[in-house]
Each structure stands twice: as C-alpha cells, then as structure tokens.
Amino acid sequence: MKKIAVFTSGGDSPGMNACIRAVVRTSVFNDIEVFGIRYGYNGMISGDITPMKSNSVSNIVQRGGTILKSARSKEFMTAEGRKKAYENLKAHGIEGLVAIGGDGTFTGANIFFEEYGIPTIGAPGTIDNDLYGTDNTIGFDTAVNTALDAIDKIRDTADSHDRVFFIEVMGRDSGYIAIQSGIGGGAELVMVPETQTTVDTVMDTLQTGWNRFKTSAIVVVAEGDNEGGAVAVAEKVKAKFQNKDIRVANLGHVQRGGAPSAQDRILASRLGVAAVEGLLNGRKNQMAGIVCNKLKYTDFKEAISKDKPLNPDLLRIVDILSV
Numbered sequence: 047m048k049k050i051a052v053f054t055s056g057g058d059s060p061g062m063n064a065c066i067r068a069v070v071r072t073s074v075f076n077d078i079e080v081f082g083i084r085y086g087y088n089g090m091i092s093g094d095i096t097p098m099k100s101n102s103v104s105n106i107v108q109r110g111g112t113i114l115k116s117a118r119s120k121e122f123m124t125a126e127g128r129k130k131a132y133e134n135l136k137a138h139g140i141e142g143l144v145a146i147g148g149d150g151t152f153t154g155a156n157i158f159f160e161e162y163g164i165p166t167i168g169a170p171g172t173i174d175n176d177l178y179g180t181d182n183t184i185g186f187d188t189a190v191n192t193a194l195d196a197i198d199k200i201r202d203t204a205d206s207h208d209r210v211f212f213i214e215v216m217g218r219d220s221g222y223i224a225i226q227s228g229i230g231g232g233a234e235l236v237m238v239p240e241t242q243t244t245v246d247t248v249m250d251t252l253q254t255g256w257n258r259f260k261t262s263a264i265v266v267v268a269e270g271d272n273e274g275g276a277v278a279v280a281e282k283v284k285a286k287f288q289n290k291d292i293r294v295a296n297l298g299h300v301q302r303g304g305a306p307s308a309q310d311r312i313l314a315s316r317l318g319v320a321a322v323e324g325l326l327n328g329r330k331n332q333m334a335g336i337v338c339n340k341l342k343y344t345d346f347k348e349a350i351s352k353d354k355p356l357n358p359d360l361l362r363i364v365d366i367l368s369v
C-alpha cells in the first residue's frame with residue numbers, strides 16, 4: 047500500500063486532530079503518501095481531497111474540532127454517491143482509508159468495502175463512548191471533564207439558592223457522559239437511557255435528601271433518557287414540589303469542543319498510529335481500540351452491532367454516595 051487517505055466523519059470530538067496528526071506522521075514515517083479528505087464522505091463524493099505532509103499537521107495536537115471538517119453524509123447512503131466516492135479515490139490512486147468517527151462512519155465503510163474493495167481501518171472518535179471494542183472513544187474523557195466543570199459551577203449557585211438543578215448532558219443512546227460526570231460531580235441521581243428511572247424515583251430521591259437536611263440537589267440527565275430529557279423531568283417534578291426552586295441547564299454542544307485532555311491526546315495518537323500500521327499489515331474493516339491498556343482490532347461489524355453496557359457498579363455507586 048503506497049497511498050492512503052484520512053477523514054473525520056459524524057459528530058466531531060476533541061482529539062480528532064491529534065488522531066489526524068498521528069495518521070499523517072505515521073504515513074510519512076513509513077514513506078507512504080497520505081491525503082486528507084475534507085467533510086467526511088461528502089468530500090469523498092465531491093473530490094475534496096488534498097495531499098498532506100508532516101507540516102500539514104503541525105500545531106494541531108492540542109486543538110479541538112477537526113481540521114478536516116466533518117459531516118453526516120446522506121449522499122454516501124446512496125449507491126450513486128458511493129460510486130462517485132470510489133471514482134475520486136481511484137483517480138488519486140488511494141488504496142486504503144483511515145476513518146475517524148463513530149458507528150455511522152464504520153457502517154458506511156463496511157458497505158463501501160463490500161462494493162468496491164477499498165479497506166478501511168477506523169479510529170473511534172465520538173464523545174458518546176458507545177462503541178464496542180475500546181474502553182474509551184476519542185473525545186469522551188474531554189467531554190466528561192467539560193461537563194464536570196459546568197456541574198461544579200452549577201453546584202455553587204445551586205447551593206447558594208437551595209435549588210434543585212436538572213442538568214442535561216449529551217448521549218442520545220448512551221449514558222457514559224452522564225454517569226461519569228454525575229459521579230465526579232457528586233450528583234444525587236443520574237438518569238441514563240440504559241436503565242429506566244421513573245419520575246417517582248426522582249421525587250423519592252429528592253425527598254430523601256431534604257429529609258436528611260440537604261438543601262440543594264443535582265440530577266444529571268442524559269439527553270436520551272426514557273423520561274424525555276431534563277426539561278420534561280423537571281416539569282413533572284415541579285408540578286409535585288411547587289414550593290421548591292427548580293432549574294434546568296442543558297450543557298449542549300460545549301461538550302463537543304475544547305482542547306482535548308491528556309488522555310484523549312494520547313489515546314488519539316495511539317489509535318492513529320495503529321490505524322495506519324493496521325492498513326500496512328493488511329488489516330481491513332476493523333476498528334483500532336484500546337482495551338485494558340492494550341491495542342485491539344475489532345471487526346466493524348462487531349464494533350457497531352455489539353452493545354457496550356454501562357458498568358452497573360457505577361450506577362450503584364451513585365446511589366450509595368448520594369445518601
């Protein structure tokens with residue numbers, strides 16, 4: 047393999063740049079040509095493909111976002127779109143791809159290989175940490191720290207005013223950010239999509255706290271929680287506890303930006319190197335991940351179809367510590 051390309055796709059995550067840098071530098075180190083594709087699969091289709099050199103990735107290891115831009119491509123879901131993408135790759139002589147993204151990205155790469163035989167190695171880049179085959183995804187640790195910083199600040203004002211705060215964090219289908227930032231931020235309760243927490247349980251937990259002379263409370267709610275998110279839960283709780291001061295804060299997309307943490311930079315660097323080395327060693331359609339501090343390649347099919355359940359012990363710990 048002499049020519050490869052790298053792209054970022056789906057929701058961006060802090061550390062994607064560190065991973066792009068690792069892919070480019072590992073390619074240069076191994077004397078292979080590397081191209082950057084902008085805007086994910088959309089750029090593959092439109093031909094937004096440029097050669098990258100060692101200095102194309104100088105001074106980005108510490109930057110959030112992605113210098114290659116990102117997109118969720120509808121066109122790549124069509125056979126016509128993938129044909130155009132293949133023709134553009136062929137025109138550049140690109141023989142292998144490194145995809146930095148999440149499950150949608152790897153689903154696309156799998157179909158593309160079946161149709162056109164271009165191998166892809168993936169690096170898991172998403173703040174959601176919802177991919178099987180790696181303990182952490184690139185960006186997750188930073189997102190948790192960002193959420194935690196906000197929760198700490200909200201706790202100050204919640205305490206001053208004796209308020210209950212429902213804080214919504216990202217995670218459409220996954221409660222990883224919620225559970226970790228909830229434990230780190232000392233939340234009274236964490237609501238995640240993986241388990242059912244009823245509004246009655248929320249009210250019981252709050253009441254127990256007041257009975258124990260707690261004056262303020264923090265409930266962290268993952269956006270994909272079954273009760274409909276922080277606003278919906280807060281409305282129902284307000285109806286019952288009319289004399290309590292209840293507020294909602296939605297942390298939103300701040301969780302997706304910012305300088306990557308040390309952990310994310312290191313993870314991204316390891317996985318970027320592993321992705322290129324994987325391609326050079328003849329691997330295809332696998333995601334590079336780190337499990338128990340060891341590099342592991344997992345077939346895309348497994349990475350996107352298998353669940354990565356939340357550690358139930360973490361949920362138990364929230365209950366114990368909020369007493």
Ligand code: F6P
Nearest residue numbers: 057172173174216217218269302
């Ligand atoms: O997949 C990452 C993620 O940040 C999810 O947590 C969130 O549900 C979604 O992306 C938001 O997507 P968008 O940026 O398109 O609003």
